Amino acid sequence: MWWVDILEKRLFERSLREDAEPARIHTLPFMASDVASIDPGRQLLSVDDGLYVRTIADGQLSLYAALEADDPGTRSNDGRVHPSGALWIGTMGRDAQTGRGAIYHVAGTRITRLYAGLTTPNGIAFSPNGATGYFVDTDEGVLRRVALDPATGLPAGEPETHYDHSGGEGGIDGAAVDRDGLIWTARFGAGCLDAYSPAGERVRTIPIPARQPTCPTFVGRDLDRLLVTTAYEGMSAAERADDPEHGRTLLVDVGVRGLIEPAFRLVA
Structure with missing residues (x-):
């Protein structure tokens, strides 16, 4: 399992074996928000100023492609690799x-801005066949879907409302899709995970012991558990005391199976 602490510039690594050692912590020189596999020996990190290839054996980093490098006021945020091997990655202030964020499509070193004027792009995920993409501006609260070209991961239509959570408790954050096409989202500020059907209905809500979950992803030999990151950003000392699991990374059994995360293709 790999996950990041964006604000403290840390990358975590932990085996899922029962006898595994505690998580290893790798200090990074920048704020990384997304980790994608390239091959067994390399990863792609989305960071403040671009995309970097990281060699797992020695932690060596090399710039792969710049992304908003000329704007020091933004950073990367949520991202996922499409089944085609292209990356969707969001940026934000x-x-x-308000409005400083965007979502980009990265195929090899070709970077295409898909959507602009967002505040906190999140919820990036894809249907199992790659024909539908999902995303949300957490600030707005509307989970959107868009038809995609399965061969490229590029939009083939305009985004539509999948589920309108505006005005509801908490905000839709990161997302992952299971093998049956349910979209599992973390609801930041509400202490739960939600599952939405491909038809746009909220079909399950599972409470978790931390108020601010940020992103789920399927892990394990059978991909039958969700690794869920949480945050305590913005919480007062009293709120932290009332939420003792704040900032922890959790494993949650949800009774469904996910999909293997696609690897990023260096060559488009």
């Missing part, structure tokens, strides 16, 4: 300024 470092202080979550």
Whole structure:
């Protein structure tokens, strides 16, 4: 399992074996928000100023492609690799300024801006066949779907409302899709995970012991558990005391199976 602490510039690594050692912590020179596999020996990290290839054996980093490098006021945020091997990656203002965010499509070194004017792009996920993409601006609260070209991961239509959570408790954050096409999302500020059907209905809600879950992803030999990151950003000392699991990374049994995360293709 790999996950990041964005604000503290740390990359975590832990085996899922029962006798596994505690998580290893790798200090990074930048704020990384997304980790994608390239092959067994390399990863792609989405960071403040671009995309970097990381060699797992020695932690060596090399710039692969710049992304908003000329704007020091933004950073990367949520991302997922499409079944085609292309990456969708979001950016946002470092202080979550309104409208500073965007979502990009990365195929090899070709970077295409798909959507602009977002505040906190999240919920990036794809249907099992790659024909539908999902995303949300957490600030707005509307989970959107868009038809995609399964061969490229590029939009083949305009985004539509999948589920309108505006005005509801908490905000839709990161997402992962299971093998049956349910979209599992973390609901930041509400202490739960939600599952939405491909038809746009909320079909399950599972409470978790941390108020601010940020992103789920399927892990394990059978891909039958969700690794869920949580955060305590913005919480007061009293709120932390009332939420003792704040900032922890959790394993949650949800009774469904996920999909293997696709690897990023270096060559488009």
